[in-house]
Amino acid sequence: MRETVTPTHCPYCALQCGMNLTPAPDGRAVEVSERADFPVNRGALCGKGRTAPAVLSSSVRLTSPLVRSEGGALAPASWEEALERVAEGLGRTRAEHGADAVGVFGGGGLTNEKAYSLGKFARVVLGTSQIDYNGRFCMSSAAAAGGRAFGLDRGLPFPLEDIPRTGCVILVGSNPAETMPPSLRYFTELRENGGTLIVVDPRRTRTAEQADLHLAPRPGTDLALALGLLHLIVAEGRTDEAYIRERTSGWEEARAAAMAHWPEYVERITGVPVPRLREAVRLFCAPEAAMVLTARGPEQQSKGTDTVGAWINLCLATGRAGRPLSGYGCLTGQGNGQGGREHGQKADQLPGYRKLTDPAARAHVAGVWGVDPDALPGPGRSAYELLDALGTDIRALLLMGSNPVVSAPRAAHVEERIRSLDFLAVCDVVLSETAALADVVLPVTQWAEETGTTTNLEGRVLLRRRAITPPRGVRSDLEVMHELAARLGGEGSPEKGFPTDPEEVFEELRRASAGGPADYSGITYRRLAEESGVFWPCPAPGDPTGGVHPGTPRLFLDRFATEDGRARFAPVSHRAAAEEPDAEYPVLLTTGRVVAQYQSGAQTRRVDELNAAAPGPFVELHPRLAERLGAAEGDPVAVVSRRGRAVAPARITAAIRPDTVFMPFHWAGEGRANTLTNPALDPTSRMPEFKVCAVRVEAVRPV
Numbered sequence: 001m002r003e004t005v006t007p008t009h010c011p012y013c014a015l016q017c018g019m020n021l022t023p024a025p026d027g028r029a030v031e032v033s034e035r036a037d038f039p040v041n042r043g044a045l046c047g048k049g050r051t052a053p054a055v056l057s058s059s060v061r062l063t064s065p066l067v068r069s070e071g072g073a074l075a076p077a078s079w080e081e082a083l084e085r086v087a088e089g090l091g092r093t094r095a096e097h098g099a100d101a102v103g104v105f106g107g108g109g110l111t112n113e114k115a116y117s118l119g120k121f122a123r124v125v126l127g128t129s130q131i132d133y134n135g136r137f138c139m140s141s142a143a144a145a146g147g148r149a150f151g152l153d154r155g156l157p158f159p160l161e162d163i164p165r166t167g168c169v170i171l172v173g174s175n176p177a178e179t180m181p182p183s184l185r186y187f188t189e190l191r192e193n194g195g196t197l198i199v200v201d202p203r204r205t206r207t208a209e210q211a212d213l214h215l216a217p218r219p220g221t222d223l224a225l226a227l228g229l230l231h232l233i234v235a236e237g238r239t240d241e242a243y244i245r246e247r248t249s250g251w252e253e254a255r256a257a258a259m260a261h262w263p264e265y266v267e268r269i270t271g272v273p274v275p276r277l278r279e280a281v282r283l284f285c286a287p288e289a290a291m292v293l294t295a296r297g298p299e300q301q302s303k304g305t306d307t308v309g310a311w312i313n314l315c316l317a318t319g320r321a322g323r324p325l326s327g328y329g330c331l332t333g334q335g336n337g338q339g340g341r342e343h344g345q346k347a348d349q350l351p352g353y354r355k356l357t358d359p360a361a362r363a364h365v366a367g368v369w370g371v372d373p374d375a376l377p378g379p380g381r382s383a384y385e386l387l388d389a390l391g392t393d394i395r396a397l398l399l400m401g402s403n404p405v406v407s408a409p410r411a412a413h414v415e416e417r418i419r420s421l422d423f424l425a426v427c428d429v430v431l432s433e434t435a436a437l438a439d440v441v442l443p444v445t446q447w448a449e450e451t452g453t454t455t456n457l458e459g460r461v462l463l464r465r466r467a468i469t470p471p472r473g474v475r476s477d478l479e480v481m482h483e484l485a486a487r488l489g490g491e492g493s494p495e496k497g498f499p500t501d502p503e504e505v506f507e508e509l510r511r512a513s514a515g516g517p518a519d520y521s522g523i524t525y526r527r528l529a530e531e532s533g534v535f536w537p538c539p540a541p542g543d544p545t546g547g548v549h550p551g552t553p554r555l556f557l558d559r560f561a562t563e564d565g566r567a568r569f570a571p572v573s574h575r576a577a578a579e580e581p582d583a584e585y586p587v588l589l590t591t592g593r594v595v596a597q598y599q600s601g602a603q604t605r606r607v608d609e610l611n612a613a614a615p616g617p618f619v620e621l622h623p624r625l626a627e628r629l630g631a632a633e634g635d636p637v638a639v640v641s642r643r644g645r646a647v648a649p650a651r652i653t654a655a656i657r658p659d660t661v662f663m664p665f666h667w668a669g670e671g672r673a674n675t676l677t678n679p680a681l682d683p684t685s686r687m688p689e690f691k692v693c694a695v696r697v698e699a700v701r702p703v
């Protein structure tokens, strides 16, 4: 039998590494092999990507719908029965309490086609404004700050290949050595080429160990740190005045705010000594080209938008943004974190990254959908606010591609809210902690079993291809929406607006995005099959460039996407975290990831090799704090916040600040880190403050 090798992409993080899949003779299992032609990872994969096929054939894979019986247990059911129950549950709630009593919660791992269809399904079929997705918890602050400064948010406005060719990179709150290991080579090559790497992180991570300079601020003070650096840049006369004059606006206010943040004051706030601030400025300003890249550290704060804005200010004051090999970028986290926020599953947006409040955008998208623009709902609640309203204003929920019982802040409260729903339907591949609470669970296809597009952290649109036949008993999310539209949509044949063929959905997405900020209209499946991805914006042939548009790997080189073409400084000042240490909760908690697990762990905790490498949660704490507690390595310690208590073994290391503890958030149960986290929201992005809250740490004595 001839082996068929399918080139495709990893199902996990935003790097979207290329890989080849070869089906086993039974047509179900697949083997992963190197795909060296894809430029982003050049064949390299981390352990998560290498072992991803294990989830396809996992013994805990769902292969039958589950419906909760009268007795309260989930039991296998036919697809017909399960779909009827979902339609009845959502439809009854809509009839009794109104359309906004039905919520929809999506995910940053859904393909562009699914994200697009889910936004349309919520607004056209259900008629609800209450849709948001877990990407709100991921990079929404960077998206808001990028949009405010540049008039457009695309995670990286340049390809990763530019990183080794710049002169200096400041990596703020990012640990690619653990989150996306194949990307580390870009930073290694940067240093091999004579460039410098500065890492800003409260922990001395594996990435920080490779840096020329590591700045370890107190969690929640990255904004003050950026202001201190900008103060020094101004004081030392290192600003690019011609660039500021010609390409920016708002400098005087931003400058005045920075000048109020004296380095000694910033040292007191952040704990970073002034000489290290000066060293960072020297390294950043010396080369002609430099970058600032942020990730969840500065973004997942109740002032995340302003924090990212402060780092963008550094790029603008020194004339970096919109120049070759320079500028600001965000390293998005989830697999389709970029595309997932462009096509309409976000509470305030329509496809093509259009604003739901823009009458022209509403008219355009309504035209593509064949509906009355006035009938489209307005913006709904953000992700945490939506979850917080479950059981009260929102009484039924359709959830796709997310596991908020583990991944949401103040998770015990969110779990309680989910339990209080009148009706919950979940589409998933395994019985996640959230699916286990559902009234109906619909088992769906996953990455290697279906075709679809994703958009990686560079804005590169990619084709994931079907390599194997799905197991009997599962259906795609697109089929689920098609079937539910037929049952819920009323007159006519509404399901026709929800094709099950991903390419057909993409063709509609192209039309819906045409002319918008994230214009995909010049991208086709055929192009994606032939090229190593296409960068948006990519207008359709003849509109406006004529011929085939090559895509846009680098943005802003001529002008920014603001009305006047200028980038806008953000006039931001330091403010404290929503929760600061006090006598009762004297320590700071920060949360993050480990290399062998992904997000809520719904998939990776089902892979033996990954569990062997990272079997459970832990509490990282400094030796001085451990000594005060009387805790030895491996001893159980309790971390207590105003929202709850989590217990996990101590991991004692001098790589963390003595005033801070760290917990990874991939696990449920008593070690669930998000039991502790603070849902205080950023006023602009509505991002919760995952990265900092006040806790106390207690040794757990045997009883």
Ligand code: SF4
Residues within 6 Å of the ligand: 010, 011, 012, 013, 014, 015, 016, 017, 041, 044, 045, 046, 047, 048, 049, 050, 179, 180, 181, 182, 183
């Ligand atoms: Fe997959 Fe990300 Fe690992 Fe690449 S780095 S193999 S995309 S999880």
